[in-house]
Amino acid sequence: MSETIIGSGVTVEGTITGNDRLLVTGTVKGEIDMNSVVTIDTDGEVDGPVAALEVVVMGTVNGSVSGSRKVDIRPNANVEGDVRTARILISEGAVFRGRVEMDLG
Amino acid sequence: MAEDDGIKTVIGADTLINGTVRAEAEIAIYGKVVGEVLSSDTVIIEDGGLVEATINAPWVIVSGAVVGDIVATEKLEILETGRIIGDIRALNIVMVEGGAVSGRVIIGADFAESAGIKAPQRTQSTRTGAPLTKSRPRVETSPRGKTVIPVTSKGASRAKPVQSELIDYATKDHGDED
Numbered sequence: 001m002s003e004t005i006i007g008s009g010v011t012v013e014g015t016i017t018g019n020d021r022l023l024v025t026g027t028v029k030g031e032i033d034m035n036s037v038v039t040i041d042t043d044g045e046v047d048g049p050v051a052a053l054e055v056v057v058m059g060t061v062n063g064s065v066s067g068s069r070k071v072d073i074r075p076n077a078n079v080e081g082d083v084r085t086a087r088i089l090i091s092e093g094a095v096f097r098g099r100v101e102m103d104l105g
Numbered sequence: 106m107a108e109d110d111g112i113k114t115v116i117g118a119d120t121l122i123n124g125t126v127r128a129e130a131e132i133a134i135y136g137k138v139v140g141e142v143l144s145s146d147t148v149i150i151e152d153g154g155l156v157e158a159t160i161n162a163p164w165v166i167v168s169g170a171v172v173g174d175i176v177a178t179e180k181l182e183i184l185e186t187g188r189i190i191g192d193i194r195a196l197n198i199v200m201v202e203g204g205a206v207s208g209r210v211i212i213g214a215d216f217a218e219s220a221g222i223k224a225p226q227r228t229q230s231t232r233t234g235a236p237l238t239k240s241r242p243r244v245e246t247s248p249r250g251k252t253v254i255p256v257t258s259k260g261a262s263r264a265k266p267v268q269s270e271l272i273d274y275a276t277k278d279h280g281d282e283d
Contacts (some may be wrong), residue, residue, distance in 0.1 A: 009129055014124010014140055020117035030124055096249035 001036065008043055024059070042076060118153055136167065152186045
């Protein structure tokens with residue numbers, strides 16, 4: 001398993017899927033569905049749903065976030081969308097608007 | 106070039122992007138991209154990478170597979186493991202023995218201009234003028250990696266000869282255009 005990095009000078013309009021770890025420092029307009037850990041970096045921005053085993057948000061997500069194992073919303077993160085996960089962390093300073101649904105399975 | 110604290114964009118081997126990738130910094134593709142790649146910087150298709158898309162960038166380096174058209178406004182490099190099925194238009198080309206191309210090829214300043222090569226982010230409409238529409242040359246590589254481009258347009262005899270590694274071409278003035 002390797003790593004995919006969407007750097008700050010890059011915008012992807014479409015879907016990103018696969019098994020690699022993903023780090024988004026740029027912009028994604030569309031859907032992310034990875035079978036791994038997805039990290040939205042502080043400057044990263046995603047307009048669309050994010051689904052992964054684990055999602056770490058340090059930047060901006062306008063869309064639903066689904067992390068089957070865990071969703072970690074860090075300080076300075078900005079999430080607008082529903083979150084669905086088994087475990088959730090929301091750090092102080094984070095901005096979050098949406099519903100949280102926890103599955104324990 | 107974007108100053109982005111050294112984070113280079115990499116599409117991992119086990120990643121598929123379906124859509125348009127717009128880049129202002131160098132990108133290296135080890136995985137698969139289907140759609141379109143538009144960049145104002147270098148696009149590298151690594152060995153194992155597959156791009157089923159049109160690529161429009163100043164520098165394109167192909168070590169993997171591309172099924173789609175490539176427009177390289179500065180330079181196109183096709184390395185040993187590079188495979189391209191599609192039309193290519195480039196200002197300059199470097200092709201290393203082992204590389205393969207199947208499609209139409211337009212290389213060089215004069216050809217590029219009349220073929221309407223544009224910098225990325227512009228529309229794809231071709232310029233009016235004298236496009237090489239009549240008999241577009243077909244390029245094929247032989248197993249030993251030598252490429253032969255037959256040039257048949259009238260303009261070619263006035264054009265400066267284009268020096269490209271491992272590419273020989275014969276210029277014939279057929280005088281049958283327009």
